[in-house]
Amino acid sequence: MEDNIKLYSEMERYEIININDGDKYSNLGNNDVVIDENGLLKFLIINGGSSKFSFFKSNDIIEVPWDYVKKIGSRTIIIDVDNEFLKKSHI
Numbered sequence: 048m049e050d051n052i053k054l055y056s057e058m059e060r061y062e063i064i065n066i067n068d069g070d071k072y073s074n075l076g077n078n079d080v081v082i083d084e085n086g087l088l089k090f091l092i093i094n095g096g097s098s099k100f101s102f103f104k105s106n107d108i109i110e111v112p113w114d115y116v117k118k119i120g121s122r123t124i125i126i127d128v129d130n131e132f133l134k135k136s137h138i
Contacts, residue, residue: 058124059076060122061075063075064125066117067128067129075124078091088113091113092108093108095107095108107135110133110136112128
């Protein structure tokens with residue numbers, strides 16, 4: 048397999064960090080991605096809850112447009128986005 052290909056099974060352990068404000072979100076495996084009908088990545092869906100205990104976890108989610116994903120490193124996914132471009136929802 049080519050060196051520049053990343054498998055989702057490997058990426059699900061990557062941490063998500065917003066370099067705009069320094070926020071650190073849980074790893075991709077605890078979050079999700081939205082893929083359109085053409086197979087293009089559209090959004091990262093990030094769990095907005097801060098608690099690690101599911102009993103106390105909120106149902107807030109944050110949609111990060113894929114355009115704001117700046118780098119996928121060896122252990123992190125770097126995003127650079129202002130709060131005004133994030134869509135926050137409560138489910």
